[in-house]
Amino acid sequence: LNGNVIIGAGGGLRNELEEADIPPTAAKPKINESGRQSADKKPRKKAAPIPLKPKLQDDTKKVIDPPGNFDENLGEMGKPVTLPKEMTDEMKKAVETGWTNNAFNQYVSDLISVHRTLPDPRDAWCKDSAHYLSNLPATDVIICFHNEAWTVLLRTVHSVLDRSPEHLIGRIILVDDYSDMPHLKTQLEDYFAAYPKVQIIRGKKREGLIRARLLGAQHAKAPVLTYLDSHCECTEGWLEPLLDRIARNSTTVVCPVIDVISDDTLEYHYRDSSGVNVGGFDWNLQFSWHAVPEREKKRHNSTAEPVYSPTMAGGLFSIDREYFNRLGTYDSGFDIWGGENLELSFKTWMCGGTLEIVPCSHVGHIFRKRSPYKWRSGVNVLRKNSVRLAEVWMDEYSQYYYHRIGNDKGDWGDVSDRKKLREDLQCKSFKWYLDNIYPELFIPGDAVAHGEIRNLGYGGRTCLDSPTGKKHQKKAVGLYPCHRQGGNQYWMLSKVGEIRRDDYCLDYAGKEVILYSCHGGKGNQFWTYRENTKQLHHGTSGKCLSISEKKDQLLMEECSQSLTRQEWLLESYDS
Ligand code: LR7
Ligand code: MN
Secondary structure, eight states, X not given: OOOOOOOOBOOTTHHHHHHTTSOOOTTSOSBOTTSOBOSSSOOOOOSOOOOOOOOOOHHHHTOOOOSSOBOTTTTGGGOOOOOOSOOXXXXXXXXXXXXXXXXXXXXXXXXXXXXXXXOOOOOGGGGOGGGSOSSOOOEEEXXXXXXXXXXXXXXXXXXXXXXXXXXXXEEEEEEEOSOOOGGGSHHHHHHHTTOTTEEEXXXXXXXXXXHHHHHHHHTOOSSEEEEEOSSEEEOTTOSHHHHHHHHHOTTEEEEEEEEEEOTTTOOEEOOOGGGOXXXXXXXXXXXXXXXXXXXXXXXXXXXXXXXXXXXXXXXXEEEEHHHHHHTTOSOTTOOSSSSHHHHHHHHHHHTTOEEEEEEEEEEEEEOOSSOOSOOOTTSOHHHHHHHHHHHHHOGGGHHHHHHHTTTOOOOOOOOHHHHHHHHHXXXXXXXXXXXXXXXXXXXXXXXXXXXXXXXXXXXSOEEEEOOOSGGGTTSBOEEEEOOSSOGGGOEEEOTTSOEEETTEEEEXXXXXXXXXXXXXXXXXXXXXXXXXXXXXXXXTTOOEEEEOTTSSOEEEEOOOTTOGGGOEEETTOOO
């Protein structure tokens, strides 16, 4: 996704250094040097943007001018910003600190205007106002943050103010989840004092993003709630198509298309609506993206029309405030991060609502490769959240998740009031949800076997073991001592002869046995388990799966009934 373009270098930091010592206060005029209105009146003019350079974070204040000449319009139109190869030691250190604190390139963000322009990613269809109701409800925008970078947070807020019709924004509610970075204290309050629509709320302790969102919702008054992460950028026309869906039906929950803002260059990437994805999940209860299924495509004339999505990514969505309350908001027993997106997705569908992705609405998000903030030591937070989710919403299907985590459920607390909520709302079963909303999902119970795949040679304690996921595609499948904890040793033999986990299948094309996206076409992904000889026989090659004497490599050998290294035991095999 990341196509970088190198730009020239220059003295772009001068302005910030001068401004950095003048705290912006309420007295500060709302018009910046370029004459653009920068507050709540929407500045829609595209004319010559002279960036209003933000006050820098403390740790970048020391930064001196980078060598060469930085462009005035760094990052405008969502263009990538690439730092020069030649940097002073001081600058290199600042860049590194930025990465360490945020897990994205904060230094680059600080060089870009907090009012930068973006490309318009919408299809022509979206710009026809006949597709929207004229009388749309207003929304409060809730943005939770924990130790967010200054310019990134400001850019998120300004992208909302600059690119939304003023009357449709009630308030922007910033919820500080107990940050300790100094720029998020009075500096933040001073800065937004000039913006009457922006309200700052602070948690009294670290709540995690789920309870922080609930705190934000308690302060909301507008008929609609819109949630954003604290490192987003909204594009032109992002809001109206979302509100339109809710205006038509208050039980419709909507998500924008989430575009990728590069964590390194801050380039804004987008695709047209033919590339829209919908949300799903796997039995590890991880969220995943999928192409719009054919059955869904058939319901539409244009790819720009809203599409049903089994799940949402979690961070960016709008929901009718009363409907959110009726659904019991979030489970406040969820900690820090994770699982809340599936909870809201499942219950929306199961309790009579609809979840859609709206291709006309684009919001960018900085995707990062690690989480920069502290979690909680000693507790597997994500597992606890997921077990609560499974206990309340997944009925008998929860067993498949538990199997994946070696049935080690830990302590998930009390969920009786969530179960009662489900009963009171008379929600449908999880089976109904799977059959009707997510029929694409592979169900482990439909497999011939699920669990570990154990080799009987050399002591019989070695199992097929590999991580799956995009990153591990096309890599050789490994072996490891069997551990009975699911995870990387959890496999399924499907009825059509695939050995798979989630969307990845064991695939042999003559070299190594690798993982490859399941294609459903048998061929190199076709395996048969011969119950009497315990061999795993491969379709196209006619060979049998085996292991090396060191138990560290998979082999494909001519089938021979006298070799125990060709014998396998499949957990919960059902002939
Ligand atoms: O303790 C915390 N308190 C917070 O307020 C931890 C985080 N946060 C804030 C944080 O500052 C950020 O604004 O919560 C937001 C989300 O945290 P991120 O950005 O570290 O996580 P993420 O982008 O991986 O989060 C995705 O998954 C989460 C699961 O709980 C949430 O649903 C996020 O909102 C979600 N983000 C998106 O959906 C954007 C698209 C990512 C994808 C796919
Ligand atoms: Mn995020």
